[in-house]
Amino acid sequence: MKSEIAPAKINLTLEISGKRDDGYHNIFSLMQTIDLCDYLTFHKNPWLQIIPEYHNLPATDNLPGFDRNNYLVKNLVYKAAETLKIHTNYKSGAVIELKKSIPxxxxxxxxxxxxxxxxxxLNRLWNLKLSDSELAEVGLKVGSDVPYFIYGGTCIISGRGEKIRKVKPIxxxxxxxxxxxxxxxxKTKKLYSYVNSRNYTSGDITKNLEKKIKDEGCDNIRNDLFNAFEDIYAEFFEEYKIWIKKFSEIGIEKVHLAGSGPSVFYISSDEADVLEAAEKISNIANLQLYITRTVP
Structure with missing residues (x-):
């Protein structure tokens, strides 16, 4: 048996620099893993079998419905396993227990x-001995963000997600x-359909934040965070603007989208500050909240 932790991430920056000939967009993003995690265990088996469990997911989460009736071939874990089998010509399979906590x-x-x-x-269970760069190459066939999670921690991502560079941790x-x-x-397809040249930036916001982290250690980065999708949400989704205004009215400023949303996050060096923010929000709304920390 083998096991793996699968951490969530936030985007400290997410810039879109233009549309590619293949239909994807080029991005620059400073990504960071956090300790909200899923957990996977792996057992040898003649065929591939995913056994999902759902922990603390919001009642409205659509994943249990997506995975219904034992039809799991669209689950990204299954896709990753099948893609790895094809890439390596591995003939057997595995039972993968997937315990979900990330919405x-x-x-x-x-x-x-x-x-x-x-x-x-599976690389360990099947003794394939692929390098991280080889796993990232396989991962790109599954999804644009998969290569980043092969490495995790603090990384700058560019291209459509395939270019990953480890940087000094925050x-x-x-x-x-x-x-x-x-x-x-x-969601992602819909949001990118709203993107136009007004949303494009050069990557300098990401580079400047990296420089600040490298030179100063970067204890306070709230004013340096950026997400191109925030302007799109503000333009097309009135409900988003209402929530951001509510947070501001109770003293919670500098709330940013996580990736393409709709989760948002508030960042602080002070645990008490985050706990106070969570209490303030709980007093005005019944929202799903997660108190987490950055992890390497």
Whole structure:
């Protein structure tokens, strides 16, 4: 038996620099893993079998329905395992127990992290001896964020997600993740359909934050965070603006989208600050909250 942790992520920056000939967009993003995690265990088996368990997911989460009736071939863990089998010509299979705690379609990268954990775990279970760079190459066939999760920690991501560069870690931070009650279908595709040249930036915001982390250790980074999708949410989703205004009215400023949302996060070096923010939000709304920390 082997086991792997699959951590969620936040995007400290997410810039879009233009559309590619293949239909994807080029991005620059400073990503960071956090200790909200899924957990996978792997056992040898003649065929591939996913056994999902759902822990502390919001009642509205669509993942249990997506995985219903034992039809799991669209689950990214299954896709990752099948892709790895094809890539290596491995003939047997595995039972993969997937314990889910990261909410799905929330911008936290849960599915991509699970896929990366599956590649790492099966690489060990099947004794394939692939390098991280080879696993990242396989992961890109599964999803654009999967290669990042092969490495985790603090990384700059560029291209469509395939270019990953480890950078100096940020100082430890507390993160309050707030799951806003949006119901998106084909969320990422829909959001990118709204992107135009006004949303493009050069990557300098990401580079400047990296420089600040490298030169100063970067204890306070709230004013340096950026997400291109925030302007799109503000333009097309009135409910998003209402929630951000509510948070501001109770003294919680500098709340940012996690990836393509709809989760948002509040970051602080002070645990008490994050706990106070969580209490303030709990007093005005019944939202799913996660108190987390950055992890290497």
């Amino acid at each position: 799905s379609s929330a911008g936290l990268g849960g599915g991509s992290s699970d896929a990366a954990a599956a590649l790492r775990g 100082l430890p931070k507390w993160i309050l993740v707030i799951l806003l009650p949006f119901d998106f279908k084909e």
